[in-house]
Amino acid sequence: MITAHPNIDKVSFTGSSETGKKVMQSASTGLKRLTLELGGNxxxxxxxxxxxxxxxxxxxxxxxxxxxxxxxxxxxxxxxxxxxxxxxxxxxxxxxxxxxxxxxxxxxxxxxxxxxxxxxxxxxxxxxxxxxxxxxxxxxxxxxxxxxxxxxxxxxxxxxxxxxxxxxxxxxxxxxxxxxxxxxxxxxxxxxxxxxxxxxxxxxxxxxxxxxxxxxxxxxxxxxNELGPATPFSSFGGHKESGIGVENGLSGLLGYTNIQTFTLRKQVAFL
Structure with a gap:
């Protein structure tokens, strides 16, 4: 219901790689933005x-x-x-x-x-x-x-x-x-x-x-010499089938934004 809902623009999911593929498939109908943090070995x-x-x-x-x-x-x-x-x-x-x-x-x-x-x-x-x-x-x-x-x-x-x-x-x-x-x-x-x-x-x-x-x-x-990968300040995400995008850090926050470019031509004939 969430991944197919027309008024939801972004889905972030944490879970297994197999379920992540199903989330991605369902979200694709509306081309939703995704962050997937999936399985690891x-x-x-x-x-x-x-x-x-x-x-x-x-x-x-x-x-x-x-x-x-x-x-x-x-x-x-x-x-x-x-x-x-x-x-x-x-x-x-x-x-x-x-x-x-x-x-x-x-x-x-x-x-x-x-x-x-x-x-x-x-x-x-x-x-x-x-x-x-x-x-x-x-x-x-x-x-x-x-x-x-x-x-x-x-x-x-x-x-x-x-x-x-x-x-x-x-x-x-x-x-x-x-x-x-x-x-x-x-x-x-x-x-x-x-x-x-x-x-x-x-x-x-x-x-x-x-x-x-x-x-x-x-x-x-x-x-x-440690294993404590997740902090609020560092980006956490996977390569290969362990996910798409990252959570946390500046890159994680940017995952909830859309990039928009504005241009302005100042000298035009009609002005």
Whole structure:
């Protein structure tokens, strides 16, 4: 009703890429102006010079903030092979200190998946991992028929193949793949090998290497040694199928305007 309404000139939508395409299709009947902030399969790359135990808390929350139900949350964790095992074990240990539970309980840090439809979508990633015998570093046990809330355990898939469902698609839930890398060009290629490009992050002590890699990532926002891409002052939007236009910042405000040009010829024969 909104996208097809003749008296609405501008539509701003945040949601999945598939729904964004439907919004765009409906809005096209009136050639409405659009801002679309859509899905992401956001890579997070960790260089070999970090201290795994020190970086793990920030990386955990970069991936599992809001139970993974955040468009810009890290969805694929690429960890250099030199520190992979140590990082994985530290991340598992940290995850066990985080409580998943009812939000009315003061010590709960993560809650349930938002609705049953989304729960079933997240469940499909667990089922696929099990069917393909992928190893879980932590978690992996999920109730296919929940009766006491839509709670999903914090789960890490241990180095699944690059063409697996958990790597190729966005679950939008608390299940994340850990992936090994050794060659810089290769990990950049793998990070960019997606039709989505919302946000990304690169973590390391060597700031020259961090910046060099970050500048080659195809995403609307690329963070270095952090993952907090949305502020009122910076433009936030996606490349590829992650959206059209941006939110926030001067460019976001300009998205709600129409550019108009006026001309005046001062010397004319009829004056």
């Amino acid at each position: 956001d890579p997070l790359i960790i260089l070999p010079d970090v201290d795994p135990k020190k970086v793990v808390p920030d990386v955990f929350w970069a991936a599992f903030i809001n139970n993974g139900q955040t468009c810009s949350a890290a969805k694929r964790l690429y960890v250099h092979e030199k520190i992979y095992d140590e990082f994985r074990d530290a991340l598992v240990d940290f995850s066990k200190t985080v409580k998943v539970g009812n939000g009315t309980e003061s010590d709960s840090q993560l809650g349930p998946v938002q609705n049953i439809t989304q729960y079933k979508k997240v469940l499909s990633f667990f089922e696929d991992a099990r069917a393909n015998n992928y190893k879980f570093a932590v978690g992996g046990d999920i109730n296919p028929n929940p009766t006491n809330g839509l709670f999903v355990p914090i789960s890490l898939v241990d180095n699944p193949p690059e063409n697996s469902k958990i790597v190729r698609e966005e679950p939008f839930g608390p299940i994340v793949p850990l992936l090994k890398w050794s060659d810089e060009k290769d990990v950049i290629k793998r990070a960019n090998d997606t039709n989505l490009g919302l946000s990304a992050s690169v973590w390391g002590k060597d700031l020259d290497a961090v910046e060099r890699i970050a500048k080659q990532i195809q995403a609307g926002t690329v963070c270095m």
